[in-house]
Amino acid sequence: MVEPLRVAIAGLGTVGAGVIRLIDANGELIARRAGRPIEIVAVSARDRAKDRGVDIARFDWVDDFTALAQHPRADVVVELVGGSDGPALALARATLKAGRSFVTANKAMIAHHGLELAQAAEAGDAALKFEAAVAGGIPVIKGLREGAAANEIERVYGILNGTCNFILSRMEAEGRDFAEVLAEAQAKGFAEADPGFDIDGVDAAHKLSILASLAFGTQPAFADVAATGIRHVIAADIAEAAALGYRVRLVGIAEADSHGLFQRVHPHLVPLDHPLAHVTGATNAVVAEGNFVGRLFFQGAGAGDGPTASAVVADLIDIARGEFGPPYAMPAASLLAGTPADTGERRGRAYLRFMVEDKVGVLAEIAAAMRDAGVSIESLMQRGAHADGSVLVAIVTHEGPERCVAQALEKLRGSTSLVGQPMWMHILQ
Amino acid sequence: MVEPLRVAIAGLGTVGAGVIRLIDANGELIARRAGRPIEIVAVSARDRAKDRGVDIARFDWVDDFTALAQHPRADVVVELVGGSDGPALALARATLKAGRSFVTANKAMIAHHGLELAQAAEAGDAALKFEAAVAGGIPVIKGLREGAAANEIERVYGILNGTCNFILSRMEAEGRDFAEVLAEAQAKGFAEADPGFDIDGVDAAHKLSILASLAFGTQPAFADVAATGIRHVIAADIAEAAALGYRVRLVGIAEADSHGLFQRVHPHLVPLDHPLAHVTGATNAVVAEGNFVGRLFFQGAGAGDGPTASAVVADLIDIARGEFGPPYAMPAASLLAGTPADTGERRGRAYLRFMVEDKVGVLAEIAAAMRDAGVSIESLMQRGAHADGSVLVAIVTHEGPERCVAQALEKLRGSTSLVGQPMWMHILQ
Numbered sequence: 088m089v090e091p092l093r094v095a096i097a098g099l100g101t102v103g104a105g106v107i108r109l110i111d112a113n114g115e116l117i118a119r120r121a122g123r124p125i126e127i128v129a130v131s132a133r134d135r136a137k138d139r140g141v142d143i144a145r146f147d148w149v150d151d152f153t154a155l156a157q158h159p160r161a162d163v164v165v166e167l168v169g170g171s172d173g174p175a176l177a178l179a180r181a182t183l184k185a186g187r188s189f190v191t192a193n194k195a196m197i198a199h200h201g202l203e204l205a206q207a208a209e210a211g212d213a214a215l216k217f218e219a220a221v222a223g224g225i226p227v228i229k230g231l232r233e234g235a236a237a238n239e240i241e242r243v244y245g246i247l248n249g250t251c252n253f254i255l256s257r258m259e260a261e262g263r264d265f266a267e268v269l270a271e272a273q274a275k276g277f278a279e280a281d282p283g284f285d286i287d288g289v290d291a292a293h294k295l296s297i298l299a300s301l302a303f304g305t306q307p308a309f310a311d312v313a314a315t316g317i318r319h320v321i322a323a324d325i326a327e328a329a330a331l332g333y334r335v336r337l338v339g340i341a342e343a344d345s346h347g348l349f350q351r352v353h354p355h356l357v358p359l360d361h362p363l364a365h366v367t368g369a370t371n372a373v374v375a376e377g378n379f380v381g382r383l384f385f386q387g388a389g390a391g392d393g394p395t396a397s398a399v400v401a402d403l404i405d406i407a408r409g410e411f412g413p414p415y416a417m418p419a420a421s422l423l424a425g426t427p428a429d430t431g432e433r434r435g436r437a438y439l440r441f442m443v444e445d446k447v448g449v450l451a452e453i454a455a456a457m458r459d460a461g462v463s464i465e466s467l468m469q470r471g472a473h474a475d476g477s478v479l480v481a482i483v484t485h486e487g488p489e490r491c492v493a494q495a496l497e498k499l500r501g502s503t504s505l506v507g508q509p510m511w512m513h514i515l516q
Numbered sequence: 517m518v519e520p521l522r523v524a525i526a527g528l529g530t531v532g533a534g535v536i537r538l539i540d541a542n543g544e545l546i547a548r549r550a551g552r553p554i555e556i557v558a559v560s561a562r563d564r565a566k567d568r569g570v571d572i573a574r575f576d577w578v579d580d581f582t583a584l585a586q587h588p589r590a591d592v593v594v595e596l597v598g599g600s601d602g603p604a605l606a607l608a609r610a611t612l613k614a615g616r617s618f619v620t621a622n623k624a625m626i627a628h629h630g631l632e633l634a635q636a637a638e639a640g641d642a643a644l645k646f647e648a649a650v651a652g653g654i655p656v657i658k659g660l661r662e663g664a665a666a667n668e669i670e671r672v673y674g675i676l677n678g679t680c681n682f683i684l685s686r687m688e689a690e691g692r693d694f695a696e697v698l699a700e701a702q703a704k705g706f707a708e709a710d711p712g713f714d715i716d717g718v719d720a721a722h723k724l725s726i727l728a729s730l731a732f733g734t735q736p737a738f739a740d741v742a743a744t745g746i747r748h749v750i751a752a753d754i755a756e757a758a759a760l761g762y763r764v765r766l767v768g769i770a771e772a773d774s775h776g777l778f779q780r781v782h783p784h785l786v787p788l789d790h791p792l793a794h795v796t797g798a799t800n801a802v803v804a805e806g807n808f809v810g811r812l813f814f815q816g817a818g819a820g821d822g823p824t825a826s827a828v829v830a831d832l833i834d835i836a837r838g839e840f841g842p843p844y845a846m847p848a849a850s851l852l853a854g855t856p857a858d859t860g861e862r863r864g865r866a867y868l869r870f871m872v873e874d875k876v877g878v879l880a881e882i883a884a885a886m887r888d889a890g891v892s893i894e895s896l897m898q899r900g901a902h903a904d905g906s907v908l909v910a911i912v913t914h915e916g917p918e919r920c921v922a923q924a925l926e927k928l929r930g931s932t933s934l935v936g937q938p939m940w941m942h943i944l945q
Contacts, residue, residue: 113668
């Protein structure tokens with residue numbers, strides 16, 4: 088009989104329970120595919136008594152997460168505790184130091200400490216795997232690390248946060264405003280009580296920085312991701328975008344070229360003929376564009392216990408098969424330090440929306456600011472007074488450097504004609 | 517210095533030349549990712565003198581394909597000759613018998629001889645890899661074999677032939693008929709002079725049978741794929757489908773359940789809210805539905821030298837890394853023999869289209885045939901006389917067993933009221 092791969096799980100929330108349920112349900116099939124059984128031997132969580140809908144009495148219970156690293160029977164530790172530091176990081180360090188493999192769904196920890204952990208894994212000939220950390224059940228880490236490995240990746244981008252996409256899809260379908268849809272999503276459990284992590288783009292930024300390292304062979308650089316969320320998108324933006332043939336999506340995008348490493352999470356206008364425009368609800372999707380393969384598009388459930396457990400166990404199967412190598416596709420020591428790109432020189436088209444007072448000369452003021460900054464206007468829509476008496480002015484620019492748009496907005500920022508802050512969205516090309 | 521992975525290439529058509537170009541362009545990056553360089557050492561093709569736009573003088577030239585299996589310096593042979601039998605198969609057998617790894621883009625050979633070749637590979641601890649055989653550059657073999665490996669796959673399906681999708685997209689965009697668009701595609705080189713292999717669904721059937729084995733752990737069973745192509749789809753079918761909220765796509769679909777293994781390539785009506793409906797042009801896309809991951813969707817270029825070379829070299833990188841195992845995810849000996857499912861019991865909704873003579877009683881005849889066979893009609897459209905005086909009748913049925921639809925059509929087949937054969941398309945659910 089072949090030895091099973093023995094697994095210890097830290098964290099028994101919905102994903103941890105999902106991993107147990109998955110191995111219970113598909114264990115025989117997994118053993119056929121992996122060449123040997125995958126067997127859970129130990130678990131650890133905060134509350135031993137909590138009913139999780141799965142029987143955990145058959146596993147060793149360990150009170151202290153970190154002790155799993157030394158569990159006498161575990162070959163691999165699966166970390167589903169969360170948090171970029173604290174117990175999760177302590178467990179990762181201890182496990183890899185012990186020369187054991189480590190699987191995690193923890194995007195924050197990998198975004199912040201991935202390089203250190205990869206070095207520790209390589210030093211101990213152990214696996215460090217984190218498929219579940221990006222885009223839930225979609226095998227996009229594998230897609231970049233292996234599937235597209237023959238290519239120079241020109242850019243990688245996608246819809247990386249299901250909560251934001253759910254909210255934007257609802258706003259789009261129902262014409263409602265952000266705050267209203269967020270409240271509904273919170274009531275239904277699709278958004279956290281403290282939603283900032285999702286809606287301000289931090290979660291997507293974590294995932295983007297992981298994808299960028301894999302795609303470009305650069306050291307993880309989460310601090311260099313410029314993240315703007317969807318808090319300031321209004322129903323009228325979505326309607327204007329629709330009238331122009333676009334949908335609004337929170338897109339994380341990374342590119343590496345002679346200007347450096349560019350990483351940004353920002354609301355974008357996505358043209359209807361682009362596959363990202365058709366990604367609705369809490370779905371995730373990732374596009375990788377390679378110099379030989381062209382555009383690869385991966386879509387699936389970005390969260391949830393089933394999809395996340397699927398990714399965690401896929402990593403375990405790779406480990407059981409012995410099919411794993413350096414976590415970032417190449418040795419951590421050979422990852423290059425990416426210089427952050429100057430976005431000012433980045434060329435693109437912009438959507439700009441202003442709420443202005445309904446008085447003479449406002450349009451001239453906006454138009455003058457654009458002209459003075461060298462921003463060329465492709466189209467301009469002015470829509471008559473809203474309930475509060477303000478008027479919407481939406482502009483789509485011709486392609487040009489972002490620095491010009493920034494200058495124009497800077498010039499207008501002091502204007503007494505503007506109601507609230509202008510909205511700037513990039514148009515995905 | 518680490519030893520390179522040394523490669524011999526049989527076949528220097530567009531894909532073979534593409535592989536050389538890719539390794540020339542991305543070789544340094546590939547060496548970083550693979551942990552060692554990938555080096556072409558020998559090539560073989562029919563015509564040594566032909567200008568392929570790449571320098572082949574630096575490689576050993578071998579006149580006889582099969583001799584590459586014994587080339588003194590090659591670790592791996594890449595076969596890009598094509599054909600299910602003949603030199604390609606002889607080369608595969610000889611290479612694997614010599615205990616060397618084998619990479620191929622040859623869907624016909626894998627569909628027919630995959631099981632035998634997998635056994636030979638496993639016996640020699642060599643790799644047999646065929647990512648490029650299905651859906652060009654999309655890493656869908658890897659997606660099933662590894663990415664979704666934790667799941668029981670409920671069904672796998674997709675758009676597996678770029679030529680057909682190109683033709684259907686054009687018919688849709690321009691309202692033209694099949695023959696006209698095919699002629700244009702042939703003139704532009706998007707379709708072969710002898711297009712039967714593509715448009716009759718044989719090529720898609722090869723790919724589907726490969727996906728089915730990987731998804732369900734069943735022995736390849738190409739002979740059991742029921743393949744119908746797009747030859748009889750008319751512009752009016754596409755217009756009727758559009759009016760009902762569908763697009764027409766040639767879908768290969770496989771399911772395994774208690775009824776057996778179901779494999780079919782057939783034109784389908786795809787609802788607009790399904791991602792396959794938005795796959796246009798010569799693109800391929802594959803959907804895998806797993807019991808934990810839900811729906812995974814992969815899209816990309818299904819053919820062309822760059823994408824196909826990308827998949828071939830991804831396989832070489834896996835081999836260079838030593839990250840490979842049994843070709844069908846599990847040992848060939850443990851693949852189950854799938855019993856072909858009885859499609860008569862398969863339940864679904866159907867689109868049926870008749871061209872009929874414009875005379876009294878035809879509609880009653882059709883309606884009676886449906887009633888007698890137990891087919892419940894959801895909607896029926898009759899469109900006034902065409903140029904030849906015939907009338908179009910399109911029916912969408914409620915869900916029911918396919919055997920009833922088959923009976924109704926059988927009953928009508930002898931009718932003198934019908935002009936030509938009825939069209940039956942399945943509605944994708």
